[in-house]
Amino acid sequence: MPRASVAIGFGSPSQDSGVGRLDLNDVLIRNPLATFLMRVSGSAMREAGIDDGDIVLVDRSVRPVSGHIVIAVVDDEFMCRRLVTHGSSLRLVATDPSCADVVPRAAQELQVWGVVTNAIKAMPV
Numbered sequence: 001m002p003r004a005s006v007a008i009g010f011g012s013p014s015q016d017s018g019v020g021r022l023d024l025n026d027v028l029i030r031n032p033l034a035t036f037l038m039r040v041s042g043s044a045m046r047e048a049g050i051d052d053g054d055i056v057l058v059d060r061s062v063r064p065v066s067g068h069i070v071i072a073v074v075d076d077e078f079m080c081r082r083l084v085t086h087g088s089s090l091r092l093v094a095t096d097p098s099c100a101d102v103v104p105r106a107a108q109e110l111q112v113w114g115v116v117t118n119a120i121k122a123m124p125v
Contacts, residue, residue: 028118034061036114038071038078045069045080047095050119056080058114069116074102075109083112 029035040054048069050056058071066085071078072092081092081102090110092102104110 028057029059030117031059031061034114035059035117038080040080040119042080042099043096044094044099045082045096048082050080050116051121053122055120056116057118057120059117060114062115062117064112064115071113071116072102073109073111073113074104078113080116 025032036058038056038058040050040056041052043052050069056071062068064070064083066083068083069080070083070092071080072083073079074092079092079102081094084091084093090104092110094101102110
């Protein structure tokens with residue numbers, strides 16, 4: 001079977017490369033009225049590629065399902081974790097083994113606030 005290849009460069013600056021300007025709103029945001037930016041603090045989701053200081057896009061219009069990375073409110077505190085459900089039970093799972101998973105207790109308030117759709121990283125320069 002032949003292999004397909006795609007150029008990922010920008011072409012020659014002396015030629016018209018056909019590269020247009022990208023609007024990050026068009027590329028990253030599905031529902032502008034329901035999308036928020038949040039800065040992540042901590043290492044709980046490091047293995048999912050979300051590091052301390054990253055900015056995540058959170059879409060409140062996406063219905064959260066098991067496996068989504070979500071922003072949840074637990075006891076009035078925002079938390080970024082992977083949502084895992086089994087039947088009616090719910091768990092917020094950290095990818096960093098040193099961070100505890102959250103299993104809501106009977107009297108504990110937990111609300112899935114939104115689904116993380118993208119993460120933006122700063123690169124060292």
